[in-house]
Amino acid sequence: MTAFIELKNITKYFSHVVANQDVSFSIERGEVLALLGENGAGKSTVMKILYGLYRADAGEIFQNGKAAAIHSPRDAMNLGITMIQQHFSLVQAHSVTENIILGNVHGAIDREAADREVAALAAEHGFDIDPRARVGDLAVGVQQKVEILKAIYQKTRLLIMDEPTAVLTPQESDQLMKFVKNFTSQGNSVVFITHKLQEVMAVADRIIVMRNGMVSGNLRKADTDARELSRLMIGRELTNAAQVKTERAGGEVRLALDRVSVSDHGAVPSLADVSFEIHAGEVFGIAGVSGNGQQELCEVICGALTPVSGSIRLDGRAIETLNIHERVKRGIGYVPSNRHRDGLVMNMTMAENMLLKTSFDPRWLKNGFIDRKRLDAVSEKAIADYRIKASGPAAILRTLSGGNQQKVIVAREVDIGEKLIIFDQPTRGLDLGAIDNVHKIIRAERAKGKAILLVSTELTEILGLSDRYTVLYKGRLQGIYDRSALTVEEIGLLMAGYQLKEGGAHG
Amino acid sequence: MDEKLRDSVLFSILAVIAGLLLSGAMLLFIDKNPIEVYRILFSSLFRDKYTFFDIFVKATPLIFTALAFTFTYKASLFNIGAQGQFYIGSVVAVAASLFLQQRLPGLFVLAIVFVLVLAAGGIWGSWIGFVKARYQANEFLTSMMSTYVALNFMNYLLRTILKETKGEYPQTNPLDKTVWLPKLVPGTRLHWGFVIALLTAILIWVVLYRTPFGFRIRAVGLNQRASEMSGINAKKLYVLAFFISGALAAAAGLTEVNGMQHMLIQGFNPTIGSEGLGIAILANANPIAIIFASALFGALRVGGLVASQVAGIPPSFIELMQGLVMIFVILSNFCCGELDRKREIRKLRKAAS
Structure with a gap:
């Protein structure tokens, strides 16, 4: 069976850096793929290329074995790909429903029906969200859920999340992980962009490690451990960041x-x-x-x-x-x-x-x-x-x-x-x-x-x-x-x- | 860095040529031979001393108004009101000169007039900076509107207390020869104002790039928040930057009144502010490049005037040339940026392989 998405030899230059060089990997149906790497390793860049925000200088993208031309997020969404950016793209002054249906409405809007639809969708995924709430009034963790709902509303089959837990409390992160497992069990895929090893070990099925714009590892979680991943990520063994106990400060x-x-x-x-x-x-x-x-x-x-x-x-x-x-x-x-x-x-x-x-x-x-x-x-x-x-x-x-x-x-x-x-x-x-x-x-x-x-x-x-x-x-x-x-x-x-x-x- | 400078010089020259070629093509529509017109235009520049030095006579006030725009632009502020500040400078220059010329020796008068002109232009300008700092008034609009106030203030004075003794036209009495800016080259119209303009351009460069004050101006322009977080008082700098900008534009009034016209006439030099703005952009807001850009505009103006008289082309052709040259130079700046980007990518490719 061909992969849902396949990236082949993606190369991208920014004016002063090589952001991606010959990046190739696939995204399978029903898997959680972690894209692991230090900041600046090129994780976000390659995903932004897949999402149509950047144009690759070289390389191809295939969906179900067919070459896909993705020139804008619109193209990506039509192929069932959605990306939740680190900084959300929500209209702060609009309601939850308005944000979710944005871009998918034509003609007159039946607000009541839309609110009901959004409420049903939220309930289905176990999200506690008031469709009429103004997005600007919501906590960051809830705003993230709005972004996720927006993606689901658009019938996305691949959800890319850029550092999703950076803004969440540990409890909220756990909730997110539950959702991710549930979402992928329905045959959808999730790409997690992250530099946190613990998160990767908790949720990923497969891990792509990137370093200096290149893929330095492509492993199943079952076959690897945190030490190996950190070595692939930074190119050397991670010295434990644990505390060096020093004398208690006694100054004035x-x-x-x-x-x-x-x-x-x-x-x-x-x-x-x-x-x-x-x-x-x-x-x-x-x-x-x-x-x-x-x-x-x-x-x-x-x-x-x-x-x-x-x-x-x-x-x-x-x-x-x-x-x-x-x-x-x-x-x-x-x-x-x-x-x-x-x-x-x-x-x-x-x-x-x-x-x-x-x-x-x-x-x-x-x-x-x-x-x-x-x-x-x-x-x-x-x-x-x-x-x-x-x-x-x-x-x-x-x-x-x-x-x-x-x-x-x-x-x-x-x-x-x-x-x-x-x-x-x-x-x-x-x-x-x-x-x-x-x-x-x-x-x-x-x-x-x-x-x-x-x-x-x-x-x-x-x-x-x-x-x-x-x-x-x-x-x-x-x-x-x-x-x-x-x-x-x-x-x-x-x-x-x-x-x-x-x-x-x-x- | 050298490659960058080479590119930008080369591209600027190419852009000027492209601008002239395209404006030349426009001549074909009115059945004029562009080669002939340009031959007249350029040969006229060198046909005699008087015409040649007139280039710099025309360039002098443009240097000042371009510097005026540049100085606030470095603080990321837009002073569109150089024209008005120039009028204020002109009014003060002519009024103070007329008042003092009988009372004090010439050079002494010039020195006092110079100080008064700078102060008046500066105060006129700093008011724009003040309302920006105090009430967040959009300086683009207030500076533009201040031009109309200045223009009508000047016209009002020209019809009333500054009106010539004959009482015929809305213009002042001519100034005494003693308060004229001295000639720089005998037999031409070139006066010491040009030297003052050159020195001012260098001074502004030094202030911007070699003093803590200029550093702060540029820092506020490039990242206001980081500057304020660093303890720099951006609002104070708004007022100061507009003071200096206004003073620079007003200085053009002095060189035009005391150096060129030797009187003030209604409807005097109406495009000096906008041309200065264009030159500042043409020169990429670099005070030294402003000197060359002003000389280019001066040359097009002087040569174009002769060409229009001799070859019978419409005078608006001069502005057409200036406009097209400006567009091409701005385009070439983007090309240089792109070339620089490509060069970096090539270097990276080489390093990667």
Whole structure:
């Protein structure tokens, strides 16, 4: 029997990188195929080619043995292929039903009938969704279900999901896995794009491993294990990322937040009564599903947001009224989670990006002009110290890989953050080598006696690096814990908004 | 980098030629021989000293208005109001010169007028930046509308207090020779304004690429959010960028009034702002390339004028040439980008195999 979809020798170049080279594999009916690889390995690219978002520079796609011409998502959908992007393509202001029927309606819409149809479809798959709800009001996990329903409504036979669990709580992920098993048992196929090994071992039937734009492995799950997969993925054995237990930090209090509240648009506070202390030489972790106030917390400390109440002290001195620039001078470094938007100027050179936060500092000046020799020297030192792969200080930042761009920010912020460094999702989107590197830097800066605030959605990262941590849920702290105080399951419950004291009851 | 520069120079030249060829083809419709017309056009540029240096006379104000557009453009702001800022500069230049010329020595007057013109243009411009920063008013619209205000303000003054003593036309009295910008080359119309324009272009380049202030302007233009998160006050820079932009456009008023016309006439140089905008885009918003692009436009204007007189082609042909050249240069910029992309891919293929 021929495969449902077969990709043959797909090659794709972007202006500065080979995204895919001679990628060939098949997708069978009724299987869950995991597309595993580090970020930047070319997983999303090859799937976007299959979905018609990108055009391959070479190679062919076959459906049921026949050559398929896919030039747009429309073509792909007609062939029964749907892709759920990492960032959903939903109309926030429209209702669930309107989103689901979008693109498949002609003439007058019978809303009631459509609502009923969507409700029936949701019930059939065990999704608890109100068809009339406005998508913008729904939680991210529910929005994902809307995307899935949309695909099912279009009678999709192959569902491609790009990093679907990145936005979900552990419980929501389990639900998703159940759906995937159920969906494929009806003869449909699912492609899971992911870089999480555990997820792959849990759900996949077959695994395609990609590295540097090429397929480095094509295995049945039954025939392999996590060690082999990680070796194929990164080209070397994975050294266990487990914690190196270090002495408990005993320094004085560096950063102290006392009942800090932030409200974005008046009514709902995005941070409510947040209080904690970070000592010198301590890593304080913030766990939680993204979008629960992490960014607001980081920004209120770095000075981009003003708290409506509460105080923030650095070494005992109030800083909540200082602006960003003054806090930079006080020694607060901030590695933002959205580095392209908040931390870098992509069309400037590496050296100029090093200058971004300290352009007011007279040390860069010589006779009123930028001291380029000095700036280049500092940049070259950063390139050497952090092993940044760049042709030099004059390299345009856009031409660097994601991991190297991150190194540029980290180099800059470690330099600025003499007292405190805030790392918001510092390893998101990085490959394993780069992740390891960032972890090493965090440990090294901790050892130097800096206070470190680490925000991450990866529990292993929080548990591996933090001395103490908290869980942030809807802008509130869910208690502060020592590193080994809780099990992963307990943290999962806290992340989903449950309180532990009431025995798992909703808090 | 060298390959890139070579491509962009080569393609710009080809684009200019393509633009001239296509506009030449237009001449066939009116039964003119394009070869003959272009022969007249180009030979006229070099037929005497006066005509040749007139190229740079025409280029001078264009450099200023192109720099005005460029400076805000680097901050990702659009100053469409250079024409109005130029009028404000012209009004201040003529009014201050007329007022001071009897009272103070010439060069001294010029220095004061220069400062006043820059201040007036700057304040006029910074108001656009201010409403953008304070009320998020669209600077594209406010700057464009400010041109009409400036134009009518100028016309109002020309019909009232600035009107010539004879009271015949809506224009001012001629300026005393003492407050003219001195001639640069005797026997031509070229004045020191051109040198000021050249120096200004270099100065703007230095400010943008060699000072922390210019760095911040460009950073805000390329990623406003990252700049603000880095402690840069984007709103303050909006106002400052528009101040400088307005001052640059107003400086064109000084060179035109004190260097060229030596008076202010109603309906004076009505396309200087839009041409400057075109030149800035033509030069890819590079202050140094603006000098060359302005000289090209100056040459087309001067040569085209002679050609229209001698060969009897319509004067609108000059604008047609300018327009087509501009379109081809912009297209060639895209071609260069594509070539660069292809080159990178070839390198990657080589490295992969």
